[in-house]
Amino acid sequence: MAATRRPGRNHLFVPGPTNIPDRVQRAMLVPSEDHRSVDFPALTKPLFEDTKKVYGSTDGTIFLFPASGTGIWESALTNTLCRGDKVLTSRYGQFSHLWIDMAQRIGLDVVVQEETWGTGADPQKIEEALRADTNHEIKAVMVVHNETATGVTSDIGAVRKAMDAAGHPALLFVDGVSSIGSLPFRMDEWKVDCAIAGSQKGLMLPAGLGVICVSPKALQASEGKAGRNDRLAHVYFAWEDHRKQNPAGYFPYTPSLPLLYGLREALACLFEEGLENVYHRHHVLGEATRQAVAAWGLKTCAKDPKWNSDTVTAIVVPEGVDAAQIIKHAFVRYNLALGAGLSQVAGKVFRIGHVGDLNELSLLGAIAGAEMAMNDCGLKVTPGSGVAAAANYLRENPLSKN
Known part of the structure; x- marks a missing residue:
C-alpha cells in the first residue's frame, strides 16, 4: 500500500542537515562537466579563498573533501600526528565522545x-593538564565547539588563552561542524590549527562536502611527519595530494561538482546577509527558543546560560515522559522533524535546531508544533505559551543588526 501523501512541506528542525535555500538548490542543478577542463578553476579557486572568510581566517589553507565531518576529523588527526601520540580532549556529549573514539581507534x-x-x-582543567605536561608529550588539544547533543557551546577563545598561559606548543583542533557559518568563529585570533566544518549545517548544503581550514603550524606539522614509519596512515584524506592540485584549481580525485556550485551560492547568501548579521540572527532565534522553553516551564540541557548554543536547544522532559515519543508523534502527526536525544540523554531530551536558513515565522512553526506534540503525548504545557513568549521576543529583537 502506497504511503499517504502529506500536504505542505516537512518542517526540518534538527540541528543538521538544515534547510537548503531555494537559490542554493537551483545552483546545484548543473550538468556534468570535465573537472580537468581549463574552465574549471574559475569555479574552484575563488572557493578556496572565500571559504576562509567564514572561518575568520586569512592565514589558513582550505581543503575540500567529498566527505562528512567525520572524515574531516580523521583528516586533521592523521595528517598531523603519529601513532602513539598523546592528545588531550574533553568529553561532554555524543560528538566529543565519537571524536575520542576515533582518535583511540586510529592509534592515539x-x-x-x-x-x-x-x-x-x-x-582551567586544560591549562592544568598542559602545565603538568612538562615534557610536551601532548601533541594536540581537541575541542568540540558546539555540542549538538546537549545544546552547548564551549569558549574556544578561553581554551586558547589557557594553552598560551601554560606555554604549551600543542596544536589546537576544533570541531566547528555545527558552529562555523552560524556562530562567531575567529580561527586566526584563537590560533586554531585545524577547524572542521560540514556542508549540511551552517553552510546550508546537503551532506557530503567536508571542509577543513588548516593553519601554517598544522601544515608544518604534517610536513614533519613525512617519511616516518610511525605516522598515521592517510591516503584519501591526505593534504599533500590536495596541496599539489588545489593551487591550480584542481583536485587529486573527482570532486562533487553540484556541492561545489552549491558552496559558491551558499557563501554568496552568507556574505550578502553579512556574517555579523548571520551570527546575530542565530542568537536571536536561539534566545527566542529559550524563551519558549521557559514559558513551557521546562529546562534546557545546558546547565548554565553561558553554555547556551545559538544553533540548537536541547529541552529536558520531566521524569516519566519519553522524549522519543514526542519526536515520533511530531513527525507522524505534524510533519515536524525534531532532534532526538543521543546516548546519555536518549529519551530525556528533544532538540529544536535553529541553524541555517531560518527566520521568525519558520521558528514559530516549530515551537507551535512542539507544543501540540507535547500536549498530545501527555506533557501538558499551556497551548500558545511558548509561541507567545517567542513571538514577543522576536517582535522586540529584529534578526538583522542593520
Whole structure:
C-alpha cells in the first residue's frame, strides 16, 4: 500500500542537515562537466579563498573533501600526528565522545577530561593538564565547539588563552561542524590549527562536502611527519595530494561538482546577509527558543546560560515522559522533524535546531508544533505559551543588526 501523501512541506528542525535555500538548490542543478577542463578553476579557486572568510581566517589553507565531518576529523588527526601520540580532549556529549573514539581507534593515546553533559570544555582543567605536561608529550588539544547533543557551546577563545598561559606548543583542533557559518568563529585570533566544518549545517548544503581550514603550524606539522614509519596512515584524506592540485584549481580525485556550485551560492547568501548579521540572527532565534522553553516551564540541557548554543536547544522532559515519543508523534502527526536525544540523554531530551536558513515565522512553526506534540503525548504545557513568549521576543529583537 502506497504511503499517504502529506500536504505542505516537512518542517526540518534538527540541528543538521538544515534547510537548503531555494537559490542554493537551483545552483546545484548543473550538468556534468570535465573537472580537468581549463574552465574549471574559475569555479574552484575563488572557493578556496572565500571559504576562509567564514572561518575568520586569512592565514589558513582550505581543503575540500567529498566527505562528512567525520572524515574531516580523521583528516586533521592523521595528517598531523603519529601513532602513539598523546592528545588531550574533553568529553561532554555524543560528538566529543565519537571524536575520542576515533582518535583511540586510529592509534592515539587520548587523555580524556570528563565533563558533565550540559557543560563544555573547562579551560582551567586544560591549562592544568598542559602545565603538568612538562615534557610536551601532548601533541594536540581537541575541542568540540558546539555540542549538538546537549545544546552547548564551549569558549574556544578561553581554551586558547589557557594553552598560551601554560606555554604549551600543542596544536589546537576544533570541531566547528555545527558552529562555523552560524556562530562567531575567529580561527586566526584563537590560533586554531585545524577547524572542521560540514556542508549540511551552517553552510546550508546537503551532506557530503567536508571542509577543513588548516593553519601554517598544522601544515608544518604534517610536513614533519613525512617519511616516518610511525605516522598515521592517510591516503584519501591526505593534504599533500590536495596541496599539489588545489593551487591550480584542481583536485587529486573527482570532486562533487553540484556541492561545489552549491558552496559558491551558499557563501554568496552568507556574505550578502553579512556574517555579523548571520551570527546575530542565530542568537536571536536561539534566545527566542529559550524563551519558549521557559514559558513551557521546562529546562534546557545546558546547565548554565553561558553554555547556551545559538544553533540548537536541547529541552529536558520531566521524569516519566519519553522524549522519543514526542519526536515520533511530531513527525507522524505534524510533519515536524525534531532532534532526538543521543546516548546519555536518549529519551530525556528533544532538540529544536535553529541553524541555517531560518527566520521568525519558520521558528514559530516549530515551537507551535512542539507544543501540540507535547500536549498530545501527555506533557501538558499551556497551548500558545511558548509561541507567545517567542513571538514577543522576536517582535522586540529584529534578526538583522542593520
